[in-house]
Amino acid sequence: MNKRYCDNNREQLRKAIGILCMVALSLAVASCNADEEDSIKENPYSGGREPLTVKLLSETPDPETAGPGAEVTFKAAGLAKYSHKAENKFDFEFYISDEQCEIAAATDSTLTIIIPENVSSGTTYLVLENQIFYGPYFNVSGSVSVDQGFEFYKTGPSHGSIFACVPWSGNTQQTTEFYLCGDFEQSKNSSYAGLLMVNNEKGLINFGTANKFALKYGIYWRIYVDDGNTISSYSAKLSGMDSWKADKESPKALLYGWFNDYERWSSVTLDGFSFRNVLLVNNDMTVMTEKRKFPDPDGNMKEINIPVFNGGTDMLNGIIRAFSTTDGKIIAVTNSRWHVHIDYENTTCSTDGKAIIPAEIYTAIKSVMRMDEYGTLDLGYRRSIVTPEEALPGANGEIKDACMTNDESIIIVGDLTAFDGKTANNIVKLDKNGVVDDAFSANVGAGADGEITKITYTSYTDEEGIPQERIVIVGGFTTFNGKSVPGLAVLNVDGTFDIEFELKKMEGGRPNFAKIVDLTPYSDIHKPHLVISGTFNKYAGITRQGFLILDMKGNAIQEFNVPGRFYGELYDAQYSLTSDYANGLLLTGDFTSFDGKRMNNIVMLKVDVKNVVNTYE
Template sequence: MIKMFRFYKTEVLKIKIMKSKYISLTLAFLTILFIMACKKSEVYENPYEGGKQPLGISLSLTTAPVPQEATGGSTVTFAATGLLPYKDLAVFSFNGQKAEILSITETGITVKVPEDASTGVATLSINDQVFFGPRFKVSGKISIDPEFRVSGGANRDIFAYYPLTDDRFIFLGAFTDYDGKGIITPVNRIARVFKNGSADISFRSGGADGSLYGIAPLEDKYITAGSFSGFYFNAGRSILTNINNITQLSASGEVDSVLVDTYSTNHSLAPGIPATGKKKAVPAFNGGTNSTIGKIYSYQNKLTATGNFKYYVSKRYDISRKPVIISGVTLYADSIVTDSVETPQVVRFNADGSLDKTFRFNSANNMGLPAGNGFVSSSYMQADGKLIVVGSFNKFDELPAGRIVRLNLTGTVDPVFNSGTGADQSIGSITYNPLNRKYLITGSFTSYNGVPANGIALLNEDGSIDQSFVSKGFSSDGGATFAKQLSNGMIVVSGVFSTYNGIRRSGFMVLTPTGDLAKGYNAIGSIKGYVNDLYETTNSTGQMAVMLIGSFSQIDGTTANNITRLVFEK
């Protein structure tokens, strides 16, 4: 009891002290207020003065417009209130494209859908105040194909495709899952899919440990290339290493390996220890590059690669490490030696991976030709084996080159290619349509061989510019990163632009062969991301369909994880 009393007394004392401190602080605070009150009052500016007064306008987000979907030129009424006092100041837009206002009432606004409008949010502005309305679907001759059955898509970029003869595709990229099938079977940067986009789970490739950018057939095999050093096998439980950005696959997608002798196979590593006689499993394709391969082509049983690498490399497994002497005993160990030859940006492999020294090779100095003095961004191999290379270089093999060159079968610059001074700035992509026999290039250039060409140009097969196509110009915030002409002449363009010829187009559009926006084919909304490539096909009703792959998450307001397909109506 005594101890409890002492504890209680101590706590009471603490409470009294705290109260005393509180009273003292309160008196001090009141004193400060009194002193401040005695000073002359000062008037400060209201930081919120001058703000815009509410206009009492409402553009309904809950009441659907009538009709809810329409083509360009149609009349649509949106529910709105409070507009009558401002009817002469109102500006109405469909996805950023100004519309003609036909009438304004107490309950709504009637407008005409612009011919060049695209799907997106409807907006109303009074001076500099903007009121957002509902998302409006502008219908046209292009739409997302409902037959394309891809629910999950790829979880990361799809960089390239390879069409098979049975309407299936092999996809390559940076993805580690495709359509949710990676949970069951590893999908490491390579997948085989059916025409409708669904995954072919019978494809058993373990995939690479880095990005894949290209694939080419070689007899009954495939050669795949990119930026990787290992390829998985045994259902992804094992990995074959010592790969330098390119390797050989079987028809089923499995990485091919061979058994080779190492130093210890035929030599003793230490006194009293006999040779093992065992061989080592290594990649069957013994060749590669010191850095990323962007494109790979097969021609006459040889493989040509382009990229921004500097060296061709190969492996040797039959050499020992430098021997070590311990207590007078000499010890050896197996070693993997990397041999290299300088062959910048363009290299040709023999079928086994060895360096083809008949292509771009100077035997006098034992190295490849110098290639470009700038970045190589893309390339395209013609049917005759000649190779077109584009990028940021203005010299190639020490010869003037306006960001584009064509190489002969021996790898030398083709003087017949009629590019003239070429592009005045970088070329980022090049595609070719064999039916129309035309090339399309995109980039940061503004002219080609002295002819105005704002970010996109159509070229003839000989490298000259086709002046029937005229670029109308992109927004200052970007430009085209990809363009390809379809068999009907229309041109699909993707990039980071927000307008074309002053008309709102958010990263995706369809042009006519002359460079104008194709009427009726630009109704879909923006794309979140960009297209890397496309494949022209047909759907079940025979309509033209275009499969898009790339680095995008949405198109026309619909989730599309790096793959989708569009239907083009006639």
């Protein structure tokens, strides 16, 4: 059959089908119109409920801030219709930070409420006929507020978190300065930092401050790890710092984390040299150096300036915590399996003396190691008695955190099932010699039924003038030694519960940080409190959105818990003087909002302990 003939037939068929479809559509529309004329005689939407004309205006209330029991008047509109003055009844409800307030009076344009006895700052809103009308953010007055004079909270460091806030070794009652350690950058245009210094007045102390903070660069923000198969890139970080305890006359600082360059030594100063996650530096944070001679390819000896500290771990894992001891040792806790140092006796250098060809020595370690002030591994610490060249088994599982107590014992937490072959339910204690403390293990018993992610240690004086030591653990556990706890427990250093402290019910989420801080360390009467952050939104049935300050019995005293919603996670909390030299609390971590204000991982709080009503039991 002719192809053109077939194409013509198909075209005619398509046209016929199209005409039939148009006819069918016209008949359907006509039928619908006829049905509509018969069935719809009036507007189907008439007689519906009129929209509410009520408004809660965003104008500033009177007074602008107030505490429990005070009357506050908000600007509103359209309330008269829903207010019954004769019966003192109202068809609506009013809330501050999700806490219902008593309504004292209402007119068509104003609404007067009474601040509840327990409430935090937050958004206000009115509920009428299941509709919500939002008003202004209201600051409940109390004894804790953001220190506006500490301006660094408006910018913070660039691009990263603050993992530790460490008091400067020269601090006194009248001086307050801190080092900030993290994975942040010095500025938006820099690839260096990880370490900054702030004071209590305005914040940032510039790099290069002589005798105190003489850095120019800090750590390089990236590290490159070769696992034998691929080279991977990671964010470098300083996890923390510890002041050198052995020599008070010549202060030093112990830095640790996950980094292989510091002050551009590895990238610029001396090619071939790398730091390995830990470093002992001068008190002004500069590298301690010495001159050594190395042979070049022709056998000529070249004098090169090199760092004094030479040791650390392999780069597959960083150092979680490192501690200085009173006898001049360094205890490092890590998930790494190797101590690494350069054998200078067998190291050579380039012809121009600007690079070394290091001879590195790897020695097996397990979880915890001890070094001297030069980074040399202590082969008498945590080694097998039968086979000294072998390290003790260490952790079965992943270590998350650790702390050191006053007697220089180490408490290690994480996702652990055993340590040195002994059962460890996510927590274990080593004595000063690195041996598992069996008495502590017996006291913690069943331990945590989930991983412990953080541990903080505080040595303080209580309100009766008695020295105390406590550890606080947080994590993904629901019980500790058989006791139901919402991911937080306060323990004595022997592993037993602090029986005076009783955590109340938490709702909406879990804690992610907790630390005891003395809010009046220089006073005759000490006020230790537990500072907590998390994802919870209620504590003891009261709205407390992500932040708490509890007394040492677990009470959230109203005057200390007025700040509004907190978004994020704290990593540290330190007592500090405020910008006007009053009592304060410096908070650092990874958070974006606090009490209705935009934050950049750091904030100073004013804490007026004198104004707190004596409600301690």
